[in-house]
Structures are given as C-alpha cells and as structure tokens.
Amino acid sequence: MLINKSQIDTHNAKHEKSHSKRFASISSILSDEGVNVKEVIEKLKTYQIAIPSWALSTGGTRFGRFPGKGEPVSFEQKMEDIGLLHAVNRSSGAVSMHIPWDTPKDVKAVKQMADSFGIQFDAMNSNTFQDQPGQALTYKFGSLCNTETSIREQAIEHNLEVIEIGKQVGSKSLTVWLADGANFPGQQHQRKAFERTLDALKAIYKALPDDWFVFTEHKPFEPAFYSTVIQDWGTSLLLAQKLGAKAKCLVDLGHHLPNCNIEQIVSRLIMEGKLGGFHFNDSKYADDDLTVGSLRPYQLYLIFNELVDGVPGGDLSKSGFGWMIDASHNTKDPLEDLLQSVEAIKIAYAEALIIDRKKLELAQEKNDAVKAQEIMQHAFRTDVRALLAEARLQSGAAINPIEFYRENSVRGNLVRERG
Numbered sequence: 001m002l003i004n005k006s007q008i009d010t011h012n013a014k015h016e017k018s019h020s021k022r023f024a025s026i027s028s029i030l031s032d033e034g035v036n037v038k039e040v041i042e043k044l045k046t047y048q049i050a051i052p053s054w055a056l057s058t059g060g061t062r063f064g065r066f067p068g069k070g071e072p073v074s075f076e077q078k079m080e081d082i083g084l085l086h087a088v089n090r091s092s093g094a095v096s097m098h099i100p101w102d103t104p105k106d107v108k109a110v111k112q113m114a115d116s117f118g119i120q121f122d123a124m125n126s127n128t129f130q131d132q133p134g135q136a137l138t139y140k141f142g143s144l145c146n147t148e149t150s151i152r153e154q155a156i157e158h159n160l161e162v163i164e165i166g167k168q169v170g171s172k173s174l175t176v177w178l179a180d181g182a183n184f185p186g187q188q189h190q191r192k193a194f195e196r197t198l199d200a201l202k203a204i205y206k207a208l209p210d211d212w213f214v215f216t217e218h219k220p221f222e223p224a225f226y227s228t229v230i231q232d233w234g235t236s237l238l239l240a241q242k243l244g245a246k247a248k249c250l251v252d253l254g255h256h257l258p259n260c261n262i263e264q265i266v267s268r269l270i271m272e273g274k275l276g277g278f279h280f281n282d283s284k285y286a287d288d289d290l291t292v293g294s295l296r297p298y299q300l301y302l303i304f305n306e307l308v309d310g311v312p313g314g315d316l317s318k319s320g321f322g323w324m325i326d327a328s329h330n331t332k333d334p335l336e337d338l339l340q341s342v343e344a345i346k347i348a349y350a351e352a353l354i355i356d357r358k359k360l361e362l363a364q365e366k367n368d369a370v371k372a373q374e375i376m377q378h379a380f381r382t383d384v385r386a387l388l389a390e391a392r393l394q395s396g397a398a399i400n401p402i403e404f405y406r407e408n409s410v411r412g413n414l415v416r417e418r419g
Helices: 005-032 037-046 075-089 107-117 149-169 190-206 233-243 262-271 297-310 334-353 357-365 369-381 385-395 401-407 410-418
Strands: 050-052 094-096 173-177 213-217 247-252 275-280 322-325
Touching: 005 037, 005 385, 005 401, 037 334, 037 385, 050 322, 075 094, 075 107, 075 334, 075 401, 075 410, 094 322, 107 149, 149 173, 149 190, 173 190, 173 247, 173 275, 190 213, 190 233, 213 233, 213 275, 233 247, 233 262, 247 262, 262 275, 262 297, 297 334, 297 369, 322 334, 334 369, 334 385, 334 401, 357 369, 401 410
Parallel strands: 050 094, 173 213, 213 247, 247 275, 275 322
Antiparallel strands: none
C-alpha cells in the first residue's frame, strides 16, 4: 500500500487550524524562555529512527504469538510497510535488517525499493542465538564462546556473511548480540568463555570495511540465567576497547536489571567515545520490549538529556549513532505501535533540546539540587507535541500520524491487499 500526497494534504487541512493554535502558543512560551524554536524544529526534522525488519508483524511472548491480518509475509512487504510509516511521519527513514530472518532474495532489488521510499540501511543484525533450518552445528551451548572450534567458526562465518549483505545495501555497521552464557554454576569456565568470545570477535572485526563499526550488545540474563558472557555495559566496553576504534557499545533499554541508571551508562560511553547506538523499547520488569515511552518516559528523557549534552550542538542526526526501535508485542497493531514509539522518542529528544543548559550548569556548579530538579522537570513537563507536529507538517508528513492511520483505514487496506 502506498500513501499519496493528497491523503496527507487532506488530513493536514482537517487538523492544521487546531495545530496552528497549539504551535503558536508553545512557540511563544519557548521563545520567551530563550529557546530557538526554529533550530529545534530543524533538528527534529532531520532526526531519523530505524525500523527493525522483525517488528512489522505482531510480536510474541514465550507463551505464544497471535498474528494479525494484513501483516507482511516477505521482506519486500516489510519494506513497503516501512515506506508507509516514513510517508506518514517522515521520521522512519531507515531499516535495520536481521539476518537470516530477512535475508533478501534479490539484494539489488531491495536496495532499489529502499531508495524509492527514501529509506537507508541502519545496522545489520546477526543471529547466533538460535539454530536455523539446515544449520550444520548447534548453538545450544553457545556460539562465539563455544568450546568447539568448529561451532565458533560457523558463528564467525555467519557474521561475515551478514557484513557482505550489509555492504551491498549500504549499511555501515554490524550489531552482535549473543545469548551465550550458562544456566548453572560450574557449567562454563567464565574467563575462558570471555577469551573465546573476544578471539571470535577479533576475527569479525578484522573483516570490517574501513568505514564500518561493530556494536557489542550486553544483556544481564535470558536465555542464560546464571551467567551471560556479555552481561553488562562494563563487559561490552571492555570488549570494544580490546577490539579497537571500530568497535562500540550498543545500549538496549531493556537489557538492564530493574532500576538501572541507564542515562549514566550513556554518559560514560559518550565520554569514552564508545557509544554506538540504541535499541529503544520500554519495560516494567526485564526485556519486555514494550512500546517506547509507555512506562518510563522520564527515564527516556534523562537518556536524551545526556545525548543532547554529549553531542555537539545537540544535533543527533550528525552523531553517527545508530537509532533503532526494538519493541514488538501481541496486543497492538505493529504499525501503530511503531508510530507511537517514534513519537515517544522524538518527544524525549525535543524535551531535552529545550532544557536551559546554562542555568542547569550553574545550578550544578553551585550544588543547588532544588534548582537543578526544577529546571529538568520544567522541560519534561512542557508539552512539546506541537513542535513534532510542526516538524512533520514542514516535512510533508501527517500532523497526527495515528489519526491519519485510522482515518485512512490503513490496516483495513493492507488486509484487503494481503489477506
């Protein structure tokens, strides 16, 4: 299904009057506070968030999956859905591919399709956390950390194949998430497991093109419940430091123990020049993969505070970081879920952009905790949604993406096309 300009124009004509009132109001307030609204709008317009190829269909839990109608059954249809999202919000201009789940049959055709939608290719994602049909050797006891040389070599070769596909589509990075670990004390020699993983990553690192990066991704538990080889950001950083300048750390918001100070981790990685990118989601308990911002919007805002503070000029589109949503669940239309996630991410970014940083720094230097809290919470409590809507309007997107999606019965049309 293609979204045409007339549909967007009809929607915007219906909503522009009320939007203009809200935008004029917030623009006046922010201007009085010394915020350059035009600069904020421009930064919002250029900031793009990648859609993962596996999130276009209804996700599942450990207990089952309940697929919806009209969902994509091929990578080409997934690309169509990402093109649809980008047409609606002009903020979803990239795709993050998962191999082998979404290995394209015709790489050249997929690249041409992406170009037609204005879609770029974000980080590639390898998969050695589950066995694939026809796979010679099993990853039951680990992949890059496995005690068997042949299994490690198989996992390395898979990552090299992912790099080759990425080169053809124009990606510049590889994300490696490992399920490697142990469920019982004594099951695994922890130091040797780390050393084997490092040696395997060195082989992958050596194959990287000069302008590529590899991202190491940590997770404290699951599917291994006693120990995970890359269990926290310290281990991820250690690996990245040992590998070299082209290795960085990826932060998945769900890959932390409850109440972890993720924003501080982000700050430290920026400081060391080792932040590679993000997998955005939200959670109540662990790796819940819920809609971004649905439970902890203040934490998301605090993360973006560190990003805006750590990136020159706060222009995240020029940071070189990877930005990807990694949320998928049973109970929502996946396209609506992605639209909501993109909105939540950009709201947090806009809130961070309007923080009075001069006053905040002064309060910090004077150890004025009350003033610092007031400054931080003032920006967070400011309704910036009209800024996002204006950025979309200026970019030719829908003022209200969710309303547009429902007004135009997008899911219903997909069902008629695909069944």
